[in-house]
Amino acid sequence: MARPQGTPPAQGVPQLTAEGGRVRQAAVPPIVDPPKRGSLADIPFTNAAEAPSDVVMSRKGADGRWRDVTAAEFRDEVLAVAKGLVAAGLRPGDRLAVMARTSYAWTLLDFAGWAAGLITVPIYPTSSASQCEWILADSGATACVVENVAQARMVSAVRTSLPELRELWQLDTGAVAQLAADGRTLPDALVTSRRQSMAPETVATLIYTSGTTGRPKGCILTHGNFFAEVDNATELLHPVFRSVSTEPASTLLFLPLSHVFGRMVAVGCLRARVRLGHAPSIATEDLLADLAGFQPTFLLAIPYVLEKVYNTGRATAEKIGRAASFDRAARIAQAYGTAAVARQTGTGPGPGLGLRLARALYDPLVYRRIRAALGGKVRYAICGGSPLGSRLAAFYAGAGVLVFEGYGLTETTAAATVTPPLSPRLGTVGWPLPGTAVRIAEDGEVLLRGGQVFAGYWNDEGAFPAVEGWFPTGDIGELDAEGYLTITGRKKEIIITAGGKNVAPAPLEDRLRAHPLVGQCMVVGDNRPYVTALVTLEPDGLAHWRRMRHKEALAPKELVEDEELLAELQKAVDDANASVSQAESIRRFRVLAADFTEEAGHLTPSMKLRRAAVARDFAADIEELYRRKR
Structure with missing residues (x-):
């Protein structure tokens, strides 16, 4: 995956198939060959072997300060916790459930579980007792890690119906240190042996769908699914994941790690050796404070967060009597962003002199404050979960933050499409991720195919709803003449x-x-x-x-x-x-x-x-x- 500093990203052009005068299919070939051996568990060990002193994470201490963690330090912690999991009697293929907010410990447990040959099972920390019981029972989890006493009591209350659940650890009472201590006397070779026995087709995780209708279903995602996703995404989004300036790339993860988007980000950052931080709260004051302290260069966000920053900026301006000025600055940013994207894609001349001067006027007054709310150094954002909207995307582009929109599902290991950096198109969710194909069915349903598409549903693998080899998403969309996808709604809705x-x-x-x-x-x-x-x-x-x-x-x-x-x-x-x-x-x-x-x-x-x-x-x-x- 190595590339000389500053080299532009590889970017394929979709191969289009038209039927009846409309584009029905778009496919982009992979830009990274899939690994033939190994698993996600190898990432911390490879990082430590190749660049032991590189900073791969930062963790926030009780004093509010961020402390860097090198590749060698993270490898050592992963190894220690993995040995503790082995010492607890967990065998390869056993399921380890994790119920906690986004944190350094969550990612550590994820990689330690993989290093021990386990399948990790995330549970949303806000889940009810019945939801938690269902996931633990359906997955057949052998062990569970929770964040606090309330969650421990919830799990304990339903343990009589969970005969396979043998271990329950609690993070805020020292679970990580306890596991490391329990495994101290075991030889490292035990973990090495388990790592070497895994392959890309080995199951990495079961992520349960959010269950808008009926019970959640466990999506089986393999190590190979994640490799197909993150390797092509980090290569495509080269300016985001690999610094092309003097500022090293970094991101603060505040998405829930119980969601596939958050997990993909964590894996992608470790794989690309991008400094990663964790923020457990998206409450406005908490998140803004963490962003200011960490100062990321890019963000992975849902539209809610970007809308919140915009609306907070507008409210602040109104409070000091400058709402009209903010609104004018917003219109200028939207016009500037739209024109700049048009120039980049060859569909327009770009911002004129008047627009450039107006933007320069409002940059210190408005746009710099928006960037400051995101930590001050953010230049890129990857947005998914629901459409951001072309006006807000244009505003951020005009304010100096380029937003890449993406589209995907749990079943596709997060993104199946993403905005191509060299050819953005506002209002769409971009082209197929390299290695992915998108097809529009006769009824408008979006169908997907690619290496990141899941292996089926846990305990119900026959329910994989393939349509002639394609995964039907349940979403309605359309492809334009150049292969950009727009999502217009849900089929069942x-x-x-x-x-x-x-x-x-x-x-x-x-x-x-x-x-x-x-x-x-x-x-x-x-x-x-x-x-x-x-x-x-x-x-x-x-x-x-x-x-x-x-x-x-x-x-x-x-x-x-x-x-x-x-x-x-x-x-x-x-x-x-x-x-x-x-x-x-x-x-x-x-x-x-x-x-x-x-x-x-x-x-x-x-x-x-x-x-x-x-x-x-x-x-x-x-x-x-x-x-x-x-």
Whole structure:
């Protein structure tokens, strides 16, 4: 994978297949040959052998300071914990469950588990007792590591139904040190032997889907799946993962490691020897403090985080009476970013002199502050999970942060498509990742094929839903004339109104959620005469709005009926409606006093809507939207 410093990334052009005058298939050949031997467990040991003094991680101490961890130090810790797992009687192929927030210890356990020949099983730290019990039982986990006493009590309460679970360790009471101590007398050769027995086709992890409908299913991901994903991604995104300046590449991971995106990032950074830090909280104050302390050069994020930074910047400007100035700066950044991308792709001349001067004026006033909120050194962001939207992507590009959007699923080891660095196209999720093919079925469903596509579902491998060798994603999308993919909705979520109009709710919802006052929303209209929406309020955005308008005293019931608030939300709805036809537009909306939460069963751990649960719990509110107006 070595490349001379500063060399531009390899970038294939999609091979396109057209049918009936439309592009039906796009494929990009791999730019890295898949390894024929070895596993992810070898990465810390290879790093230490080739570059022992290179910094591969930084960990935050109790004093708030970040301490660098070299490749040799990380290898030693992985080896020590792996020997502890062997000493506990765990055998190759046993499942090790981890239930914790994103942390250095999580990644350490992941690699130590692999070094001991185990299959790691992440569990969201916010999971309920029944969810936790199901994953532990279905995976047949032999051991489980939890973060704190509350999680330990949760697991202990269901252990009678988990006969295969023998070990339970707790991180905040010294589990890592305990494991290292337990394995101290074992020879290193035991771990070496287990590592050498694994191959790319060996199962690395079981990641359970978030379960928007029915019970979560365990996706079987092999070491080879991860290699196909991270090796092609890090090679393609060369400016991101490999420094081309004097500033070494680094990232702060705040995505949950229980999600495939977060795991892919951790593996990719270790594989590319990019300095990696961990942040356990995405609460605004906590995350901004960690970003300021760590100062990453790139970020892996979901749209929520980038929207939050933008909205916080806008709220701060409004607070000091400069909202109009911020809005003008935002329009200039969007225009500049759009023009700059057009120049890069050969579809336009680039920003003119007036636009360049205007951007230079606002850089110290607005854009530098946005970059400072991200730590000050961020120049790239990789965004996935849901569409960011072309306007926000253009804003960040104009503000000096180039956003690469991607698309993928748990079943595809994260990204299946990504924005090509030399040919970005705002509003799309890019081209197929090298080594991947995308096909659009007759009904518009996105089908995928590639080395990162999973091996099947645990305990139900026959349920692999292949369509002539392709994995059907359940998403609806389209390929443009150059092979860029756009996702337009979920197949099972398509709304068919009483008038027969097909409506994809996701684009409307994504655009609505970008507004600082909107927390969550769900578009409704199946078998109804028109489309409506349930809207919840975003706490930080609402608090700022109330302060600015001196309405802190309003009770929740009065607030959701406040005419000024409803008028502001109507603007957000009008903006969302501008992206669709009149028949697809939201005619009425209802503001809810309660939010959609994971605890109430309305959201999955990855923040996806459980539509049936929302429709059930807010049935009366939905009916109210379809009563005749007085």
